[in-house]
Amino acid sequence: MDYKKQIELKAVYKNYRVKTSVSIFKPTYKEIEAIRGITFTHSITENLGIFGKNGAGKTTLIKLLTGILPPTSGEIKVLGFIPYKLRKEFKKQIGLFQGGKEQLIWDIPAIQSLELSRFIYGYSKDDFLQRLADFSKALDIGDELNQPLRNMSLGQRCKMELMFSFLHLPRLVFLDEPTSGLDIITRSNLRSFINFCHQQYGICFVISSHNVKDITDCCKSCIILDKGNILYQGDTYYLLEKNQRDLITINVDSENLASEISRKFGGKVNGNQVVLETSISDTNEIINQLLSQYNINDFQLKRKDTEDIFTEILKNE
């Protein structure tokens, strides 16, 4: 694999020193391991999602990959560069968006603030206007461009900040909680926009999020982090398929029958009701067996949603 087209981490640790007591003379500190020896390689041909609970190490990982923070130990290479050295050539090829952190000037019209991007990265005004038109169309932005950020809603501001992060069309963009605090429509728009930029401009996104749909809708690959460790790294669809389950809720006439079904097929009994959890490939077979062997009053079939699957993976750890 071309090392200039990949993200590579080898036994990376990141510790923070945190003050645990306030004292004029002798404050005490303790070390917290935010990242615990993680190793992985990812090709930037596809987007990468980073999922995990609060404090799992997602944002720390993004900061290590962008070079904002140095690792305590281990090796990191992104696009062939050591991020922490923050070489100019590296910085030209990346973009960063941190949800809830402003980078644009609040008091002047957004378009003037966005234009700073072309001064920073040195591209022409024509390119700037073209990209702005394309991005605005994809994000459904109109006259807001001529308003100062201070007069915009959170969603509008978020769109502007997001645009600014990759108007220079970098190879790799890091998005840290891009949809945090946004309504479902805006979240959906942003996800479509990310996919549009990936397909149209070949930008690879590394997305850290609490929101499962950000990962499943935009990222072919994903990492699940828990307490600084990697629980899973690989194909997002494979992960979903492997852990996909159907829930069959069966109503029968008696508790005895419910218990008998539970003994044979597993599941939880609740009065005259049994809830079975099956892998999706077995669902049809099990329903056929139940209907042919028992007197079933009625049953409901529900497929677990992606959020439940990710939640369970984290809970099981």
Add this chain to the structure above:
Amino acid sequence: MSSYYIGLGKQTLKQAMVYRTNFILSFLVILIPLTGELLLAKFVYANGYQIGTWQLNNLILYYISATVVSEFFAIGTWWDIGNDIKYGGLNYHLIRPYSYFWHNFVSYYVLKLVYIVFAIIVAYIAMVIFSGNFIPNIYPLSLLQFAILALIAAPLAFLITFFLSILAFFFTDIDFISKMLGILLPFISGNILPLDIFPATIQKVLIKLPSAYLVYYPSCILVGNYDWKEFFSLIIEVLLWLIFFWILTSILWFRGRKIYEAIG
């Protein structure tokens, strides 16, 4: 990359215009102490006294110059930098292909330039109102020397400000630095009184501090008290301070980045 700093300068200028009321009103901060100083000087000389070896006209020019340059070459902590470090705004700057130092240098001085234009107007009005028919006699040579010194003093003033501001890497709150300097600087820089009228021992120390090169010396040069030999030795001293703070700031930045928490 220079196009970035030009673009940034233009944006900062636009931003400054948004706060024009604040800008205009803040000139009262210059006008009031300057008026006091000029009235006091007039009163002292009208009663037959003299401040050091200064003639009244030269002292008036000194005060006007000191007021303007002390605004332009003010040192302290800049809340933009302090906040970037404290709240993690520095993250964005670190990953962009420009120098954080020069980025702030441009923003800082563009705002100062706008301010200085108004400050000169205010100083001129004060001079006309409170100093009667006094017309300052500034020699072209003094102006040239002043311009050369200003070109070196500007980076020195900002370098000290940058140095003080990045102490935010090590302290949770750096407001105390600005408060302390706000009280101390007018005395030690020569803003309230020319440094040569202080007692000899104190004077010896004060005229070698970096603050003297930012207010006292530029104002003295404008009054026209320097020949080229004196001027060049002055320039060498400023350059030495510049190198000293450059090294100190580089070390502090390097160490600060190591412990930077990148909050957020």
